[in-house]
Amino acid sequence: MPELRKxxxxxxxxxISTERAQRPVFLAEEEAPPKAGLCPLCAGNETMTPPxxxxxxxxxxxxxxxGWTLRVVPNKFPALRIEGAxxxxxxxxxxxxxxxxxxxxxxxxxxxxxxxxxMNVASVQNVFVAYKERTIDLLRDKRFKFIMIFKNxxxxxxxxxxxxxxxxxxxxxxxxxxxxxxxxxxxxxxYKDRCVFCDIIAQEAEDGSRVIYENEAFxxxxxxxxxxxFETWVLPKSHVASFLASGNDDNYYALADAVSTILKKNNKLxxxxxxxxxxxxxxxxxxxxxYYHWHIxxxxxxxxxxxxxxxxxxxxxxxxxxxxxxxxxxxxxxxxA
Amino acid sequence: MPELRKxxxxxxxxxISTERAQRPVFLAEEEAPPKAGLCPLCAGNETMTPPxxxxxxxxxxxxxxxGWTLRVVPNKFPALRIEGAxxxxxxxxxxxxxxxxxxxxxxxxxxxxxxxxxMNVASVQNVFVAYKERTIDLLRDKRFKFIMIFKNxxxxxxxxxxxxxxxxxxxxxxxxxxxxxxxxxxxxxxYKDRCVFCDIIAQEAEDGSRVIYENEAFxxxxxxxxxxxFETWVLPKSHVASFLASGNDDNYYALADAVSTILKKNNKLxxxxxxxxxxxxxxxxxxxxxYYHWHIxxxxxxxxxxxxxxxxxxxxxxxxxxxxxxxxxxxxxxxxA
Numbered sequence: 001m002p003e004l005r006k007x008x009x010x011x012x013x014x015x016i017s018t019e020r021a022q023r024p025v026f027l028a029e030e031e032a033p034p035k036a037g038l039c040p041l042c043a044g045n046e047t048m049t050p051p052x053x054x055x056x057x058x059x060x061x062x063x064x065x066x067g068w069t070l071r072v073v074p075n076k077f078p079a080l081r082i083e084g085a086x087x088x089x090x091x092x093x094x095x096x097x098x099x100x101x102x103x104x105x106x107x108x109x110x111x112x113x114x115x116x117x118x119m120n121v122a123s124v125q126n127v128f129v130a131y132k133e134r135t136i137d138l139l140r141d142k143r144f145k146f147i148m149i150f151k152n153x154x155x156x157x158x159x160x161x162x163x164x165x166x167x168x169x170x171x172x173x174x175x176x177x178x179x180x181x182x183x184x185x186x187x188x189x190x191y192k193d194r195c196v197f198c199d200i201i202a203q204e205a206e207d208g209s210r211v212i213y214e215n216e217a218f219x220x221x222x223x224x225x226x227x228x229x230f231e232t233w234v235l236p237k238s239h240v241a242s243f244l245a246s247g248n249d250d251n252y253y254a255l256a257d258a259v260s261t262i263l264k265k266n267n268k269l270x271x272x273x274x275x276x277x278x279x280x281x282x283x284x285x286x287x288x289x290x291y292y293h294w295h296i297x298x299x300x301x302x303x304x305x306x307x308x309x310x311x312x313x314x315x316x317x318x319x320x321x322x323x324x325x326x327x328x329x330x331x332x333x334x335x336x337a
Numbered sequence: 338m339p340e341l342r343k344x345x346x347x348x349x350x351x352x353i354s355t356e357r358a359q360r361p362v363f364l365a366e367e368e369a370p371p372k373a374g375l376c377p378l379c380a381g382n383e384t385m386t387p388p389x390x391x392x393x394x395x396x397x398x399x400x401x402x403x404g405w406t407l408r409v410v411p412n413k414f415p416a417l418r419i420e421g422a423x424x425x426x427x428x429x430x431x432x433x434x435x436x437x438x439x440x441x442x443x444x445x446x447x448x449x450x451x452x453x454x455x456m457n458v459a460s461v462q463n464v465f466v467a468y469k470e471r472t473i474d475l476l477r478d479k480r481f482k483f484i485m486i487f488k489n490x491x492x493x494x495x496x497x498x499x500x501x502x503x504x505x506x507x508x509x510x511x512x513x514x515x516x517x518x519x520x521x522x523x524x525x526x527x528y529k530d531r532c533v534f535c536d537i538i539a540q541e542a543e544d545g546s547r548v549i550y551e552n553e554a555f556x557x558x559x560x561x562x563x564x565x566x567f568e569t570w571v572l573p574k575s576h577v578a579s580f581l582a583s584g585n586d587d588n589y590y591a592l593a594d595a596v597s598t599i600l601k602k603n604n605k606l607x608x609x610x611x612x613x614x615x616x617x618x619x620x621x622x623x624x625x626x627x628y629y630h631w632h633i634x635x636x637x638x639x640x641x642x643x644x645x646x647x648x649x650x651x652x653x654x655x656x657x658x659x660x661x662x663x664x665x666x667x668x669x670x671x672x673x674a
Contacts, residue, residue, distance in 0.1 A: 003657075005562040009521040009533055010514075014562045015653040079653045092540045093533070094561045148649060176650030177347075184346040196346055196430070203429045224431045225342040225351045227647065278648035297648050310564065310646070311615035311634050312485060313513030316352040316416045320340075 002080055002099030004173065012176045015079050015099060040076075041163035043110035049073040053104065054133055056126055070126045071107040072134055072168075078103035079169060086143045086172050100143055102170040106130050107163065115153070115164045116260065117267040124256035125249075127166065131279070132247045134168055139284050144170040146178065146283045149243075154274025157301045174283050181280060182292050189291035197293030198239050200224075209322045212329060213261050217246075217254035220262050222321030222328075227309075229302050229319035230270065230328070234258050235295040243281035243294045259296060265331040266300050273300040339417055339436030341510065349513045352436060354416050377413075378500035380447035386410040390441065391470055393463050407463045408444040409471055409505075415440035416506060423480045423509050437480055439507040443467050444500065452490070452501045453597065454604040461593035462586075464503065468616070469584045471505055476621050481507040483515065483620045486580075491611025494638045511620050518617060519629050526628035534630030535576050537561075546659045549666060550598050554583075554591035557599050559658030559665075564646075566639050566656035567607060567665070571595050572632040580618035580631045596633060602668040603637050610637040 003016045040048035046064040054072040061067035074082075080101025088097040108127050109119060116124055135147045151166035152158035159165075174182075188196040204210055204221050212232060213220040220234045234255070240246050246255065259277075266273060281294040309315050340353045377385035383401040391409040398404035411419075417438025425434040445464050446456060453461055472484045488503035489495035496502075511519075525533040541547055541558050549569060550557040557571045571592070577583050583592065596614075603610060618631040646652050 007560075007562040008537060009525075010517045011521070012562070012650060012652075014564055015651075016563075016657050017653050017655045018657050091561075092544070093536050094540075148651065150649065171651075177648065178650075180347045180650070184348070188346075199430050200345060203431075207429070223344075224428075225344040225349070226353075227351055276648060280648075299648065311514065311613060311617075311636065312487065313349060313515075313517070314352075314485065314508075315349075316354050318354045320353050320355050 001084075004097045004099055006095040008093055008095075011179070013173050017079050017099075039112055039161065039163050041105070041107045041161060041165055042112050043068070046071075049105075050076060054130060054137075056130070066110070068110060069123065070109070070130055072130055073105050073107065075103040075105050075167070080171070097172060100172055102138055102141075102144070102168070104134060104168045106134070106166045106168065108166065109164050112163050116151075117263050117272070119164075119260075121253065121256045121260050124260045125253050128252045128255055129247075131166075131168065132244055132252075135244060138168075138170045141170070143172055145285075146171045146174045147281075148175060149279040151275075151277045153276070154301070157274035157276050159274075178280050178283075182282070182286065185291040185293070195239055195291055195293050197235060197295070201235060201237060210325050212265070212325050213258060215254050215257050217251050218258040220258050222325045224321065226317055226319075226321040226324070227315040228299050228317060230266065230300045230324045231317075231321070232262050232266075232298045232324075232328075233295050234262065234298065235293060239290070240294060241282040241289050241292045242287040243279055245287065246294065259298070261333065262298055262328075264333050265328045266298075268333070269327055269331050270300055270302060273302055275300045338421075341434045341436055343432040345430055345432075348516070350510050352416050354436075376449055376498065376500050378442070378444045378498060378502055379449050380405070383408075386442075387413060391467060391474075393467070403447070405447060406460065407446070407467055409467055410442050410444065412440040412442050412504070417508070434509060437509055439475055439478075439481070439505070441471060441505045443471070443503045443505065445503065446501050449500050453488075454600050454609070456501075456597075458590065458593045458597050461597045462589050465584075465589045465592055468503075468505065469581055469589075472581060475505075475507045478507070480509055482622075483508045483511045484618075485512055485615070487613065487615040489613055491638070494611035494613050496611075515617050515620075519619070519623065522628040522630070532576055532628055532630050534572060534632070538572060538574060547662050549602070549662050550595060552591050552594050554588050555595040557595050559662045561658065563654055563658040563661070564652040565636050565654060567603065567637045567661045568654075568658070569599050569603075569635045569661075569665075570632050571599065571635065572630060576627070577631060578619040578626050578629045579624040580616055582624065583631065596635070598670065599635055599665070601670050602665045603635075605670070606664055606668050607637055607639065610639055612637045 002018055004013050005016055006013050043066045050073050052063055052071050052073050055068045056070040057068035080099045080103055082102050084100055086097060086100045131149050138144055138147055148169045148171055185196050201219060210222045212222060217237060218234055219237050220232055223233050236246050275298060277296055277298045279296050282289060282292045339355055341350050342353055343350050380403045387410050389400055389408050389410050392405045393407040394405035417436045417440055419439050421437055423434060423437045468486050475481055475484055485506045485508055522533050538556060547559045549559060554574055555571055556574055557569055560570050573583050612635060614633055614635045616633050619626060619629045
């Protein structure tokens, strides 16, 4: 059984994934990802994954057969286990709980070689719809406090499979970074009676030097204190605390348009970089607070300079966000981008 | 002039290093590190670096000539600038200050190809002595609040030069992670009237399952909530808040012995992994508080799984610290290790 352990000094939980660790993990032993024919995420290979929990497929096609355009399956090597009651206990001065949770894979396309870069906006929209549907379903389980949605694209960014996919982990805790943002937002709100994210969006709209792209509902900015070159945040222009609350069809289409535009621009400017993105959203019990504002953070993995950052929380960003904005704005996405 | 910018939501400063950014940084454009003959850190090439600010060398040898066993020079491409007054200002809701600081390189050996793995304990001790001497000197400058000392070994860990070296950055702020540890330590102290690190050391000594190595003055443990496989912390056994206060010769020899032992064991078990280490120490004005306890965190860079961690503050560690401890303990360092 995996285990969640709390750092005794700072407020951070870590999954200690005992089941994945039959032996130590060494870089050199990494296996190459399977090729198209043998890829468990490809259409035709549905039996290579656990049974699907969600799919976008024609009505006449049975589950776990080809025909789908998007599919969600449990992770074959889950970091957390769905079975059991959540037990918390102390071990001397330490705290731990058993690793209850869910870990799912969103297969974004049946085609090996397609990516969010190359998919059309409607297909990207489906990905966000799938995130929403799975989140709603998993939050029925009261053991779960937070649904963490993220994407690793490319081996450098942590993807172990080439086939375009994202992941979802349902957690019995709120991850540290989101928790800190909520606290920061709350402190600002107490002082100013306004949402800090809304204020940022207003200031960026007026300033203009860090706005990469916007449409009717979403804006993509290079954050003022960006940690990484070409780090981009996509935020709803109006105040919405939870990703779920942005979820009517029009909004998710606009979201897909904004995310897709940034990814295409990154792809062209930065030569198809590996990247991560993560959705930061209010936990279920704070879904409509006035002081938090959901968003997606997109981080191309361009530098290896990020060595000591984990140990210090200190970042050196060699590309000012204003410069990144200028470069990304100049990228033209006319035909075939 | 580089700039320090504060994240408007959470309490984190970032260096926006404008001078390093003549153009965007792309992974593919990285250059291979120079070979021995052309290496600016090698003995004989002293003129390729800025003039030394500290050296361990025979009395009869002039500065910036061969003969030294250790040398400290300003970084040729500093992330921060030493000249000027520290100015802080607001920009709408944002906060920034100019990038005042120092950035130095500790050249640990005159020999290309030597590493902390292969150097003898007395030579490793010299490295810690150099950290101490430079820290004392830089803290005379009242603009600096914190001296951050870290090592990147191997390209994957962020080293741009092969020649064994570590780095020091003098900062006008305390980096976030250290600040959080101080706050966590203070909260624990208020509640228990004891140092949380001292309590951890006592509990680990009694439990034993996460103690990798110890000598008379230092202990090396796998932390209970380790974020990374084979993450190791080296701590002084007695309560000491500041790295400087551990600095008599005997103590630094014991420190060098402990760090050297862990690095040698990592080297043998994990096949000379790239790694980072960082010194977490109390800032100058908290140098003798009862609630903080300095230590070194050593992190082999074994997995590429750390993709989304920056965005969520959430870690999945596939190697339980008890298992890492067992493996590392079993490594024998008898002759030639």
